[in-house]
Amino acid sequence: MASRLIDKTSRIAIVGAGPAGLSTAWFLAKEGFHDVTVLEKLGRVGGLCKSLTVDGMSYDLGANYVTWGYQETLSIAKEVGATTYAEEPYTSIDLASDGKSYRYRSLFEAVLRNPYTGKKVSLFSFVLAAVRYLIIRSRLRDVIDIPNYLDRIHEHPELCVSFKDWLAAHRLMPLATLFQFPITIMGYGQLDEIAGAYALRYMSLRTFLPMVFGRPPVSWIVGNWPRRFNDGFQRLWERVAWRTDVRLNVSITQVTRSPEGITIAMEYPEQHLNEMRFVQITEDYDYLVLACPLTPDVFRSLGLSPNASEQTISEAIHVNPYCMTTFWVDKMEMPEPIAPILPLPEPGIPLAVARQFQDRGNMFTQFYTRPTNGQSEDQVIAAVKSLTTLLGGTIDEGRWHTFDDFTYFQHFTLDQIKNGIYSRLALMQGHDATFYVGGATDFELVEPIVVHSKYLVAKHFSATAS
Secondary structure (H helix, E strand, C coil): CCCCCCCCCCCEEEECCCHHHHHHHHHHHHCCCCCEEEECCCCCCCCCCCEEEECCEEEECCCCCECCCCHHHHHHHHHHCCCEEECCCEEEEEECCCCCCEEEEEHHHHHCECCCCCCECCHHHHHHHHHHHHHHHHHCHHHHCCCCHHHHHHHCHHHCCEHHHHHHHCCCHHHHHHHHHHHHHCCCCCCCCCEHHHHHHHCCHHHHHHHHHCCCCHHHHHCCCCEEECCCHHHHHHHHHCCCEEECCCEEEEEEEECCEEEEEEEEEEEECCEEEEEEEEEEECEEEECCCCCHHHHHHHCECCCHHHHHHHHHCEEEEEEEEEEEEECCCCCCCEEEECCCCCCCCCCEEECCCHHHCCCEEEEEECCCCCCCHHHHHHHHHHHHHHCCCEECCCCCCEEEEEEEEEECCHHHHHCCHHHHHHHHCCHHHEEECCCCCCCCCHHHHHHHHHHHHHHHHCCCCC
16 A cells, blocks of 8 residues: 555645646645645746647647547546547658658558568558557556556566567567657657657557547547647646646745755745736745656756755656747648658658648648757758748748747666666655656656656555555
C-alpha cells in the first residue's frame, strides 16, 4: 500500500501550470485538498499546450491531438465543458532528392515503404504487421498501461531497446514509416533513438487501432480519431485553472526545504489602477510538487538546492529541441489540412505542414521542425520560407507570425533506463516533502502525464493506490 495519509488541510505548492501541475491540482481537489496553490512563471497556463486564435479559429502550437487513448484527459474535458472535433484526413509531401520539386500523395501510399531500405512494403505485409502489433501490444498491457509502468521497466530488458530494434525483433518493420509520423515528426526523435518503452506507451491499442483501421466499420464503433479541442488544447487547461488557485507571472527567487516545511520567496505583479507594482512575499507550505522540467537550469532558476538524488536525476535528463513556426501563406493549396513530409527530410528542414481551416479561407500555416544542433531561429525560419516557396506559397509578412522553440521531451538514454533510473526517481517521491510530476516522471505526452498525476495523488496523498 501507499505511504501514510497526508492531512487534507496541508498547504501544497505546485510549481508549473501545465498539464502536470493543473491535473495534480485537479485530482487533489477531488480528494478533498483545497489549500493548493499553483505557481506559474508565464502569463498563461498550459505549458507545452499553447493555443492561439486567428480569424476566430483556434490553433495549437504545442500539444494538439487527442486520441481514443486519452480517456483521463477526455474525462476532465467533459467535466469542464471542453469539446472536440474530428481531424480531417491527411496527405503527405514527397520531396525530390534534389529538393527542387515535390508531389502530394496519400499518406497511405507514403507509409507503404521501409524507411531504412527504401523498398516498397506490400499491403499484405503492412496489414499483417498491423494485426501482429495489436496482438503483441495487447499482451503488454499489464506492463505498459499501468500508471507507474516506468518504475519497473528495467525488469523488462526486452523493452529497454530502441523502438527500431524492438520492431525488427518482432517482424514489424513494415510499420516503421507509419510510426515515424506520430513519433519522429512530433518531436520524439528517430525510431532508432527513442526507447521502445516510450514508443509503446504512446502507441497504445486505443491509439494504434483507429490510426490504422480508422475507417468504417471500425470508426462506426470507436468514433473518428484523432480529435482536436474546438477552442485549443491550452483552453482545456484554462478551464481547469478556473477551478484552481493559480498565480501567473510569478518569479520564484528561492525555495527552502527544512523539517518544518517548505518556504517559497517570490515576486509577482499587481495592478493598482494604471500602475503595475511588483509584490515580494514569502509563503510557507507543507508540501512541494514540482510540475516543471527537472533540468539543472530550472533548479537554479527556482533558487532550489537539489538534494543528492535530485542532482543525479537532473543531470541525467536529455531533451529535444523542437520548433513550431507559423505564417499566413497565400497561393499554396493543400489537398488535405495536414501533410507530413515522407520520406523524412534532412535534419533542420520542416517535417510537416499543417493548415487546418483553408476551406474557410484561413491560410494560417504551421511548420513543424526539429532543428539541428546550433541551428538558429533565423536559420529555421529560412528553411520554412524555402519550403514555402517550393510549395508555391507566398508569405504575407504583414500578418501574424509566431516562432516557438520548445525544450521538449525530457527523457533518459537506453542504458539509463536499463539501469533503473525511473525506479530511483520513484523512490524520491515524498522525500524532503517534495513530489514530482510531468514529462520527467513519465512519457512526455499529455495523457500519460495526467494518468501519472492521478496515480501520484492516489498513492501519496489519499493512500488509495496499491
